[in-house]
Amino acid sequence: MSASNGTKKNMNLKLLVWRQSGGKDKGKMTTYQANDISPDMSFLEMLDVVNENIIRDGGEPIAFEHDCREGICGSCGVMINGVAHGPDEGTAACQLHMRSFNDGDEIVIEPWRARAFPVIRDLVVDRSALDRIIAAGGYISVNTGNAPDGNAIPIPKEMSNDAMDSAACIGCGACIAQCKNASAALFTSAKIAHLALLPQGDPERGERVIRMVAQMDAEKFGSCSNEGECEAVCPKEIQMTNISLMNREYERAILANKK
Amino acid sequence: MLAKLRFNNVVGKKIVMAITGLAMCIFLVGHLVGNLLLIWGKDKFNAYGSFLISLPIVPIIELGLLAILLFHVWDALVLLKGNYEARPIPYHSKTWGRTKSKKSKKTWASTFMMTSGIIILLFIVFHVWHFKYHNPVASRPVGDGHNSSIVLFPGQPTVGQTTSGQNSGKEAFDLAQLVVNELSNPIVAGIYILCMITLALHLYHAVSSAFTSLGANHPRYQKGLMWFGNIFTFVVCGGFTLIPLLIVLKVVQ
Amino acid sequence: MSETITREAPAEIGTNGNGHHNGSAPPRVLDSKIPSGPVADKWEKHKFDMKLVNPANKRKFTIIVVGTGLAGASAAATLAELGYNVQAFTYHDSPRRAHSIAAQGGINAAKNYQNDGDSIYRLFYDTVKGGDFRAREANVYRLAQTSVNIIDQCVAQGVPFAREYGGYLDNRSFGGAQVSRTFYARGQTGQQLLLGAYQALMRQVQRGAVNLFTRREMLDTVIVDGVARGITVRNLVTGEIESHAADAVLLCTGGYSNVYYLSTNAKACNVTAPWRAYKKGAFFANPCYTQIHPTCIPVSGDYQSKLTLMSESLRNDGRVWVPKAVGDKRSPETIPEDERDYFLERRYPSYGNLAPRDISSRAAKQVCDEGRGAGETGLSVYLDFADSIKRLGLETVQARYGNLFHMYHHITAEDPYKQPMRIYPAVHYTMGGLWVDYNLMTTVPGLFALGECNFSDHGANRLGASALMQGLADGYFVIPYTIGNYLAGGAMPKVSTSQDEFKLSAHETQAHINKMLSVKGKRTVAEIHRDLGHLMWDYVGMARNREGLTSVLPKIQGLREEFWNDVRVPGEANNLNQNLELAGRVADFLEFGELLAVDALHREESCGGHFREEYQTEEGEAQRDDENFSYVAAWEYNGEQAPNLHKEPLEFEEVHLAQRSYK
The missing domain is CATH 1.10.1060.10 (Alpha-helical ferredoxin)
Incomplete structure (x- = not known):
């Protein structure tokens, strides 16, 4: 947060993401590499970059919910290292920036877990x-x-x-x-x-x-x-x-x- | 009646938990005051004991306490089941469950409420048996203080005559001596002290939490209630710990 | 300067007389159905003249509402309260996610609680003038009239508007208005108004009066015998194509700013619903009127997915500047005063940093185009608070802008207390949309458009805090009357989703989806969308010219071809596939972008959000051509051919046409 623009270099991160193709699928954690991530990216933009690479490699992108990307619509929300919306307090995942992470970090990304919130796909819940x-x-x-x-x-x-x-x-x-x-x-x-x-x-x-x-x-x-x-x-x-x-x-x- | 008052849901049950819990806290205060008489003097303590036993309302209060305890335990179990079922698939992340935020009131105490509750329940069963039904020979001479009757003597009669209020009295039933005898055993005293620490753990979260469940929490009073809970816990559990401690240290003999 | 204008009867007019069939001949006048009489009495008179539906009969009518933002949720709730059978559709998981929720500033209403000279007439006048005289007087007057009811309604719903110490509603002046007529709930007015409408909607859902369909995206309008009788939607979870039949269809689907890829709109905002309706015969009006907001956080890199708006109030105390020298990349604190160009203060001495949105946006673009922009990208200008902090003290600045500074700091990691903010304009709102008459009905009978989705009451430029007002006016207070008039018009034949029209629509929709999936090319949807955004921003953005507009048309067509030849849409059609959803939206943007450019090319004048470099005064201000362009341009889909232009002449009886001047 205190880091000023450009003081932090681009990062390489290891992501451990919950993948589940549908409500009936059992699902599992899958590892992805997120390389050359700018600290000025938002967390969701980092996921965008990862998804673009998945698509280019012929895979199916990670489904996650998002819309306004300014922290007011309430669409986004994933567990980031066991904390809802990630490490920054008072911040939705869309306004969490990658400067809150460090090069080489492993980030565990999971959907909301509750019986009342069945998983629809990957990180999307009902x-x-x-x-x-x-x-x-x-x-x-x-x-x-x-x-x-x-x-x-x-x-x-x-x-x-x-x-x-x-x-x-x-x-x-x-x-x-x-x-x-x-x-x-x-x-x-x-x-x-x-x-x-x-x-x-x-x-x-x-x-x-x-x-x-x-x-x-x-x-x-x-x-x-x-x-x-x-x-x-x-x-x-x-x-x-x-x-x-x-x-x-x-x-x-x-x-x-x-x- | 209860169904009509709609206590049968997650909010209602927590209200029942809070009311029963706080009721038991009030009992604890009374219990503690009585116990502390032991430090003042054994005769004071025994006089108090016989006075209590002479009251015809005591069995009703005892039944009431039992009912309160059962409600508390039953609701805790039902809520536990509901909470367990509310998240059938756990999080993969090992760092889940602790945000490290200043706003979080999550503590060891709140995390292990169920565990501490179970230990306290077992303790209550033991404690009631120990001083109420497991009636060792009360008038046995004090001796060296090591002949604690809790040491497993199979075949000891567990029902004494003392529960009938009629032939009570210092000569017939020296409760104070019994307590001192029993708690002179460092193992027994240790069990009591450990259980009081567990109780403190339970109350540390429970008292302020009960106020929240009852809706007494308020931005202005929140801090005060937190402090009240902490002080209450410290005084009550500290007081209860004091007695076995003083006996083991032979301050009270 | 004011001028009167004379008008010739519009030349290019299409569609036939009875209004119930699509076709090209014989021509007819585009009838706006504006009631006669003085402007102040039109709505009251019209309300009385309109036919009513018997309360017992209302439940026999089914109304489809697409979109659950301010316009959609308020319309669905109100129609259900009246007794209609409502079906509401949203592509979100909940109606509460609609992008109306992101509006920050406030909502205007002519309450005159401040006793500062406001009135319905003044709000009407300001809106027509602010819209650069390209709005319909009658609609705007009705909007101003209903504005007062909106505030009452929202307060009754429990919207926690800001209050004064006496307990009465607080107002502020917004967007350069000379009266304080803006009601607000912190910086979350849109959220609170939307939640009010959402709660009213959920109440009707609970009653069973509204059937709510979430995670459904509307992909087609179904026309039976020339009348809109239903929609085709995709269930976004199962991928199933569903048909829904009704007696009327309301499109409340918002604006199309995302044709620029980067905008302040939410990621999912799109033009699909109105665009597919356009292809079924609804006319699209004034697509070239797009609004740029001057104070957004600038782009930081290619990965940027959206732009964040900051309240314009920042310009009250911030000074906008860039270095005087081209390519001056020194850090801003080290640039001495005499090497700074406070270009807004220089060019608009009386308004200075508070010059209107479009004017300050264009000025910022100009200096950046000259190579004097700030930051690594050179695409931003400084908004400097150093002087204000010196003059007012840190505490005052903190009290006024603390939350905005915090937000800026959070996003950019630059501390605006220590170094100047950097801002850049971004597309923010679109005034164009489906053409509707006074009753909010499009050229397709039975198909209505509400809120930002219609071509709206804002003319060529919207005033601040007026978007929320219009969405709610349409939903709460206009459509409940006008739809009754339409439905009471006569018994409609029964339709069923097993009819051929529905089946054909479902089939075409599925075919369109399958086609996208089957391309299996190399380029991702987001890449193509980004390319389209660059084209639109560079050529059809803040400042447009004939050369650029002419050259961009083949480029858009080329990009569209590239999409259909080389796009890669991963996954399948029969489950949640976010890339497929995006692909459908981008495919429509690729078609719509062209219409936007065509409209911008045809409008040979500058007005409001449409600035043509060829048409400006010597001082560089927008120059309208009231003689030739005082009309609404409504475009009719014409297959592969160029679209047909229809003109609805605008008549100004109340407000005198004048050149806006902010010198």
Whole structure:
């Protein structure tokens, strides 16, 4: 990071990559050589280079998900040496640069591992479970056209900022991948917190948390052990306090629940 | 009732874990206070013991504690199974599971919660048997302090008369002496001390974690709760360690 | 300077009268269906005039929405709320990945919360003027009108917009606007707005009102009896070609900046959906209007896969310069003041470093072309904060730009507090797109285009913070009305995917895929895409000229031939094959690039994002030709032949045409 442009020379790296041709294939780790890698490349650009070489050699390139490459779409995400999104904190894999590595390094690249995230191919996993958690209640039920004036309800700046902190989640799934229990607590709680902190979200608070937690459970994610590994790898630095907020919301909801 | 309150999921179970765990912590405080009376004086300790035994509510509390323990253990096992199944294919990378980040609260304690929990469970079984059902001859003279009855004497009667509150009293049942006798054996004391260290390991993660599970965690109070957990762990486990330590060192005789 | 213009009836007009069939003759006027009456009343009047669909009947209509970005997700959610049966398609794994999510700056709305003189009319006026008088007045006015509803809607959804201490919504001035009308949620406004629309969409998915198809890429529009009745998609996981039938099809598939290979768009952004619709009869309008953003992080090497945009606000305090001498490669700190050329301040004394996007971009390109560019590649200019740090203090600069400096430092490993940033322009947004009428319907009945995908309300140049506004206006507040009018027009015959039209489309789509796989040549898809990007950037980029445009056409054709003769697409068609997906998109870019160049060649004037070197004032500013080019150029596919040009004349009743001047 502190290295300035040009001070670091191009590197040769050994990659150990998970290859799996499809959902039914068993898959295995395969070794690739990544040569002449510029430290200014992003991690995904390094994979691009490796893939171009694989194609030229007549092989099939490594499938990995990516899109915006500026750390906001949440598409990318692989385990890099056992750490979701790699060694830089608060950084998605697409914004991780090769200057974080050294010449001769061996890099182990694996897909997110969780029962709820079946591998589709190579490093691509199915994260639709996260969509289903949102669908279960991660919204404010307001039809288009129903809205009062934007300034009808003043919202304290601090409250709005807190909600924004939670709402910054990009849904990449790193928290789940890193958690020893493959728990989706940070993801789910970030949305619950975002909406529970705002007055607009208040009427549905109870129902929302009960339904989202039930869905999270149904997707077979593990439980939260409060270790905070999720917070450590979150590219948007979502905090664990969201999880305790979710727990609090949940208690409040089940105690008040009439059904 | 519980199903209706929806404790039957990953969040609900963690709440149950936290409530039962904290309840046991409260018990530990009471237990510790009572035990420390031993350092103050054996008669104080025995008086306290007989007072407790005279209370008719004690068996109910004991049953309650048992239920709390069972809930705690049962939920732990169910969660363990769920967590195990949540990631059927492990990571290849050997460096997985430790981000080295300052934000991570992962410690040896949190990693080995299940192991420490199992050791503590075994200890509880042993401890209850040891001082409640395995009733060595309580009024046996103290002697050299090495005739600890825990040393395997097959055929020792395990059920004594002392559990009935009626014929209690210093003469009939010198609990303090029993404790001193038992813990004078360095091996027994060592077991107790090791188990207390395990308990400390468990509580080090458990107390602050329980607050998070209960939702009491908050950016402003987070640090305070962490400290509370650490201090609680140190005081409780330190206190419990103190007794066998002092007995082995013959400070308490 | 203002001028009035007289117009002749457009000469080249095609398509026949009833509008329900494709064909070349007899000719008809390209009807924009703009309602009559004063501009301020058109939308209200039109809303009343439009036919309604009985609530009980809405569920009988199926509507396909392709794309789930701001326009698509908002449209799908709203139509489902109304009771329509919606099918939403995205090639991502989740609707939340759409590139709308990357918009940083904010969203404009004529709320006038700041009491600084803003109004619907002013937003309308600014947008028409900013678009260099190449937008439809009626559309822009409607956009300004609905902008206020968008903010209300988003707040109600829980979008955490920035607030003031009193709890009321905060605004900032953006992109040189003279009023503060931009609402924002940190630097993640697009993300928060998209998540709002995404959550509304997922709510309808949960209700069963929207059937969500993820990891499906639309590859063809199916036309039955001249009307769009369905789409052909590829299931990206299984490779299966699927047919889906509906009563109307909405394309909300974004822009085509990636024809330049390097752009600020996400890697997967492409022109395929509108391009394949174009080949089925939808007209493509104004493809040459492309917007360049001046403050992007420059390219560092051949491996570069995309460009990262930094907020334009940096130019508020940064000074742009290059060395005066050609080939001066000294490190910037060592270049003395009098050997620096602060070219924006020099050329535009009153606006200085804040000159509009297109003007500052072109100026940067010019100095780099002269060989005075900074950095190893020579393709960047300095954006220097040294003076600001001296004047404002480090802390103030940190407070204003801390996160941007951090991002820059992270990507380039250069510390902007110590050495000047380097920036370079990059393609960022495309104003062109499928031609649509006032109801957002393309020239193919039943086929609608929303958001960046249509030729849009931005004319030849989009103002900052207006893209989010347009996407959401189309999805939340325009299409729900206009589609009802279309569907209520009369009972449509039932269609089924077993009909020949669907089968033929599926067959052609599969054949196209098989053809790409069977070339088995030597060049990778990315290489060819990169080559196309170079051609487009060099000849059809920021500054274009007749010579360059004429010479690039055969080059694009040659590259296209090379693709079909020598491309290597690895893998198979029946599973997840990212290179195959890319190949299909690049194949379409190779065709589309040519149309873009043709449009740029035909438009013999400079306006907004289209700058022709032959048409500039003595000071080097863009010179419009309102007499001859005040029209929308809508291109009709004509097989292997050159495309037919149709013109929709633009009439300005409210806004006086004027030369933009930023001196």
